[in-house]
Amino acid sequence: MKKKIWVTAIVSGIIEVLPIVVYAAEAEPVDSGTTAWMLTSTALVLLMVPGLAMFYGGLVRTKNVLSTMMHSFVAMAVIGVLWVVCGYSIAFGSNILGGFAGWNSDYFFLKGIDDTIVKGVPEYVLAMFQGKFAIIAPALISGALAERVYFRGYIAFIVLWMLFIYCPLCHWVWASDGWLFNSGATGVIDLAGGLVIHVSAGFSALIVAIFLGPRQGYPRTPMAPNNLVMTLTGAGLLWVGWFGFNAGSTVHSGLDTARALTMTQVSAASGALTWLIIEAIKFRKATALGFASGILAGLVAITPAAGVVMPFGAIVLGALSSIVCFFALVAKSKIGYDDSLDCFGIHGVGSGLGVILLSFFIRDSWMQSAAAAAGKAWTIWDQLGIQLMGIGVTILFAVVGTLVICWLVEKTVGFRISSESEMTGLDRSIHGEQGYGYMQEY
Secondary structure (H helix, E strand, C coil): CHHHHHHHHHHHHHHHHHHHHHHHHHCCCCCHHHHHHHHHHHHHHHHHHHHHHHHHHCCCCHHHHHHHHHHHHHHHHHHHHHHHHHHHHHHHCEEEHHHCEEECHHHHHHCCCCCCEECCEEHHHHHHHHHHHHHHHHHHHHHHCCCCECHHHHHHHHHHHHHHHHHHHHHHHHCCCCCCCCCCCCCCCCCCCHHHHHHHHHHHHHHHHHHHCCCCCCCCCCCCCCCHHHHHHHHHHHHHHHHHHHHHHHCCCCHHHHHHHHHHHHHHHHHHHHHHHHHHHHHCCCCHHHHHHHHHHHHHHHCCCCCCECHHHHHHHHHHHHHHHHHHHHHHHHHCCCCCCCHHHHHHHHHHHHHHHHHHCECHHHHHHHHHHHCCCCCHHHHHHHHHHHHHHHHHHHHHHHHHHHHHHHHHCCCECCHHHHHHCHHHHHHCCCCCCCCCCC
16 A cells, blocks of 8 residues: 555656656756856956947047047947847848848847757857947947047947948858858858958948048147056956957857967967067067057957967967057058057958968868868868958958948038037037046036
8 A cells, every 4th residue: 555655656746847857858958157158258348348448548639538438338338229129130140131131030129039048058148248249349440530520420320330231241250141151161260250340340440530531630730648557458458358259259168268268368468579579679668559559469360260270370370460560550650541549450450360361370170170071171271262252251341331331421410520629629529528627617
């Protein structure tokens, strides 16, 4: 009798638990380690935006420090909302318009991902991680238009640029059905946005700078930075945040993550050291601004490559990027275009160099995997061809698209500010404030 009671109890328990067990087997489990790292990476990438605001804000004149910092901060609000509404869908939805962009109604307002787990990570986390990339990309361009645009014009510009340039590029390179993602045996290599963010923003910045024309008095009037301490601090925050930028892009918490983080550190250090050496040879001085520029040169060069190169390659890429970016900034003053804070000279040039040259430093194990995927020997030259195609398409698309957007903004809400407001300074004329001290009158 007792035996029958125990058997009945055990069977009843199994029946009650069985649906839970089956459900758990069907649903993808959350990988708490990877999820924790991705949450951390998301916060680190967002930290880069205040870092960029400080970096840019310290480089402009005192009368424009707040307006320049606001260009970075307002992207957190404008793009932060737009990404949730439709940006994530355009970037990572299924192909539409012949693969030009994506769309997934479940991603509209993120309404369909409340219970979705991808690679062991809640899709909310992945959407927010990618959303931080979407924020910083147009914020980078603000360096080229600093001190001379309407705030409303800037907001209109970043909305259009994000929707019609960033999101399609993001889809091409990172979406599973993106055509650059699936080019050749391996697709274009761009771990964390060498093409999608830095090359596109850099070349867009060049077009914006040319379209707007130089600031009044440039280059005759001295336009010294107002606070290099803030700029150097911003560069430090960018360096720290970049670990989330690159290592987080592995969407993993393991060997690949460690590799990406290490290459990021090595390239940044190499870039900063190389810039100091260049200045020591040329000027017999080591400047804080040069050091900060070298940090960024090393970081942007390794951004596409951190997942495939080894430490030697990271050192070379960081050093070469500093050398090329240094002379790109020298060339700017000779050519005469006013990219106020050198977005093109650092981000466009440095990251473009990394996108191309990474082909010569890919680790052997990666090339073996590529060969297996191709079903034939896969060489440096095979990958170089894909990288060149990727950068060529990105530059052409960003240049043409940005030119159209600039024209539209100028003809609608206005882009270039009046000469009177520019002379007064954007802090006072646009925002009714000033960065240091209190205003006596408005």
